[in-house]
Amino acid sequence: TVSETQAPLSDGIELVVDALVANGIDTVYGVVGIPVTDVARVAQARGMRYIGFRHEQSAGHAAAAAGFLGGRPGVCLTVSAPGFLNGLVATANATTNCFPMIQISGSSDRAVVDLQRGGYEELDQLATARPLVKAAFRVERVEDVGLGVARAVRTAMSGRPGGVYLDLPSTTLGAAIAADEAARSVITVVDPAPRQLVSLDALNRAVEVIESARRPLVVIGKGVAQARAEHVVTELVERTGMPFLPMSMAKGVLPDGHPQSVAAARSMAIAEADVVVLLGARLNWLLGHGRSPQWAEDARFVQVEVEPEELDSNRPIAAPLVGDLVSVVGQLATALRPGGIRIDQGWLDRLSEHAARNAAKMAARLAADVSPMNFSTALGAVRDVLAAHPGTILVNEGANALDFARDILPMTMPRRRLDCGTWGVMGVGLGYAVAAAVETGLPVLAIEGDSAFGFSGMEVETICRYGLPVTTVVLNNGGIYRGDDPSQAPPQPAPTALSPSARYDQLAEAFGGSGYHVETPTELTKALEAAYAEGRPAVVNCVIDPTAGTESGHIGGLNPQRAASAA
Numbered sequence: 001t002v003s004e005t006q007a008p009l010s011d012g013i014e015l016v017v018d019a020l021v022a023n024g025i026d027t028v029y030g031v032v033g034i035p036v037t038d039v040a041r042v043a044q045a046r047g048m049r050y051i052g053f054r055h056e057q058s059a060g061h062a063a064a065a066a067g068f069l070g071g072r073p074g075v076c077l078t079v080s081a082p083g084f085l086n087g088l089v090a091t092a093n094a095t096t097n098c099f100p101m102i103q104i105s106g107s108s109d110r111a112v113v114d115l116q117r118g119g120y121e122e123l124d125q126l127a128t129a130r131p132l133v134k135a136a137f138r139v140e141r142v143e144d145v146g147l148g149v150a151r152a153v154r155t156a157m158s159g160r161p162g163g164v165y166l167d168l169p170s171t172t173l174g175a176a177i178a179a180d181e182a183a184r185s186v187i188t189v190v191d192p193a194p195r196q197l198v199s200l201d202a203l204n205r206a207v208e209v210i211e212s213a214r215r216p217l218v219v220i221g222k223g224v225a226q227a228r229a230e231h232v233v234t235e236l237v238e239r240t241g242m243p244f245l246p247m248s249m250a251k252g253v254l255p256d257g258h259p260q261s262v263a264a265a266r267s268m269a270i271a272e273a274d275v276v277v278l279l280g281a282r283l284n285w286l287l288g289h290g291r292s293p294q295w296a297e298d299a300r301f302v303q304v305e306v307e308p309e310e311l312d313s314n315r316p317i318a319a320p321l322v323g324d325l326v327s328v329v330g331q332l333a334t335a336l337r338p339g340g341i342r343i344d345q346g347w348l349d350r351l352s353e354h355a356a357r358n359a360a361k362m363a364a365r366l367a368a369d370v371s372p373m374n375f376s377t378a379l380g381a382v383r384d385v386l387a388a389h390p391g392t393i394l395v396n397e398g399a400n401a402l403d404f405a406r407d408i409l410p411m412t413m414p415r416r417r418l419d420c421g422t423w424g425v426m427g428v429g430l431g432y433a434v435a436a437a438v439e440t441g442l443p444v445l446a447i448e449g450d451s452a453f454g455f456s457g458m459e460v461e462t463i464c465r466y467g468l469p470v471t472t473v474v475l476n477n478g479g480i481y482r483g484d485d486p487s488q489a490p491p492q493p494a495p496t497a498l499s500p501s502a503r504y505d506q507l508a509e510a511f512g513g514s515g516y517h518v519e520t521p522t523e524l525t526k527a528l529e530a531a532y533a534e535g536r537p538a539v540v541n542c543v544i545d546p547t548a549g550t551e552s553g554h555i556g557g558l559n560p561q562r563a564a565s566a567a
């Protein structure tokens with residue numbers, strides 16, 4: 001309360017909300033509790049959306065997805081210690097994925113924590129977060145809250161985007177400050193991700209390398225989707241005629257059906273390319289570290305990358321271009337002369353023939369009349385429904401559920417696919433789905449392995465509580481990778497086993513959503529069409545042949561190669 005004479009007061013809780021609003025943040029994803037519940041209340045009172053989750057990891061994944069989709073940091077709000085730790089997985093994953101997000105967490109009284117006196121939810125959260133995120137800041141003084149938020153916004157967005165941790169002790173949140181001083185302390189960040197162009201020397205070097213190519217290949221990474229660089233990348237690809245390969249979350253930057261896409265001939269394109277142009281794509285494990293035999297020993301790499309230290313991480317980069325993708329790809333597209341690259345037409349023809357053969361083999365698998373369904377026949381039905389709803393945002397996780405869906409479900413627009421990403425994290429699904437629906441208002445289709453679904457399954461209640469247009473399809477093969485793994489010690493279930501007759505559809509019904517249990521492609525098609533027509537929360541329990549999967553999907557080779565047991 002304010003007496004007649006006293007100047008109006010604000011406090012840390014009001015101030016953190018003022019600072020978020022001043023920086024264009026309109027949504028907070030979180031789980032409330034001590035000491036942040038009033039932050040969520042004040043956010044709502046200020047006209048922001050607060051989306052309350054069942055687990056902080058999903059709230060954090062939602063904030064990360066909001067950052068990827070929305071072009072400004074997503075914000076996750078967590079309570080101290082265990083809530084902070086639950087959210088930290090998502091902030092670390094956002095950092096690995098280069099998605100801009102801020103995890104704001106309450107923390108316990110420093111005076112007690114630093115003397116380890118056994119305080120409530122005692123943990124040095126700043127020290128815990130620092131090694132796992134792009135940057136971590138703590139605000140001790142209430143007058144610095146605006147500065148802390150501004151630093152978090154700029155750090156999350158600039159250079160290589162990532163996850164930033166902002167620690168707000170309960171004492172800071174509760175501290176009073178004169179309202180006029182509070183207003184003056186708020187900082188609105190100007191141009192959080194400034195343009196960065198390359199020098200003429202660097203540009204000419206890259207032009208020389210690219211124009212020397214006979215078998216060039218453009219690899220489009222999710223950084224292009226994140227940077228909203230689809231227009232300049234389309235110009236570069238179509239002006240030069242170079243074939244391109246999209247990484248999974250870059251699908252749709254150019255439509256998957258584009259004549260220059262060589263996704264269906266990926267291995268051949270990678271093995272035979274003599275000049276590789278990496279656009280917002282890192283030569284990490286997802287690209288075999290750029291090593292032979294997957295890649296040609298003498299291939300030369302041009303890399304457009306905002307983080308200089310990424311260059312040469314796996315292969316020497318013949319022409320490094322350090323800057324932001326929109327600026328640098330625009331410079332490159334202009335500098336490359338039409339017809340300046342003499343691409344080997346015979347190579348292009350062989351790639352097209354190979355891609356057409358692979359596409360025909362896939363089409364046969366999708367149309368196979370088998371029962372029970374397998375991944376191909378189920379996803380063949382999904383593919384046809386998705387084609388009728390091109391604006392859909394697709395969320396996808398699992399092992400086989402991921403690998404088959406990535407190859408079978410084409411994307412035609414950028415930022416319409418969200419999946420396990422660079423870290424291969426299970427548990428992103430429903431958090432990503434919530435953010436996709438909240439941020440875009442578009443229909444969301446989550447294609448989930450049954451194990452992957454379980455990591456965030458309770459968020460079905462969140463989806464139902466907000467009435468979001470999210471349809472979750474559980475590809476239920478009764479296990480992690482497959483459902484027929486023999487147990488080493490019956491009657492114990494095998495380590496990979498899940499309930500073979502689980503009815504995930506009934507979870508939706510428990511919270512007022514629609515549930516569908518399907519065993520054929522026709523039933524799956526009908527369920528999806530009904531869910532789209534309703535535009536409300538739905539879970540489709542899709543029975544898949546338990547023998548249909550392979551251990552670890554396409555990356556089984558990463559498991560330990562056990563020489564002893566092979567002997």
Ligand SMILES: Cc1ncc(Cc2csc(CCOP(=O)(O)OP(=O)(O)O)c2C)c(N)n1
Nearest residue numbers: 398399400401424426449450451452480481
């Ligand atoms: C946080 C975390 N914990 C465990 C794992 C290890 C894993 C990789 S893929 C996967 C699930 C595979 O089963 P699912 O039923 O979803 O898919 P399918 O192959 O179609 O049967 C697990 C548990 C990862 N990557 N992340």
Ligand SMILES: [Mg+2]
Nearest residue numbers: 449450479481
């Ligand atoms: Mg499974």
